[in-house]
Amino acid sequence: xxxxxSSGSDEDDEGFDSYRKGGYHAVRVADHFAAGxxxxxxxxxxxxxxxxxxxxxxxxxxx
Numbered sequence: 888x889x890x891x892x893s894s895g896s897d898e899d900d901e902g903f904d905s906y907r908k909g910g911y912h913a914v915r916v917a918d919h920f921a922a923g924x925x926x927x928x929x930x931x932x933x934x935x936x937x938x939x940x941x942x943x944x945x946x947x948x949x950x
Contacts, residue, residue, distance in 0.1 A: 901933050901938065911933075911938055912938075914927050914930075914938070914940055915927065916928065916929060920942070923945065924944060924945055924946055925942040925943065925944055925945070926942060926943045926945065927940050927941075927942055928940070928941040928942060928943050929941050
């Protein structure tokens with residue numbers, strides 16, 4: 888079982904101007920969420936209204 892993925896996109900960045908109040912939430916690889924339960928692994932993709940991240944669940948993940 889693999890925990891990696893590829894978006895296949897040539898453009899991996901939404902543009903820094905989108906990271907503002909009311910815009911995208913800035914996330915970096917290794918950022919922790921929910922009191923450390925989830926750890927951001929890699930960005931899977933993005934669109935006009937969201938970004939999608941692969942996150943490791945420290946309570947239940949096996950890989």
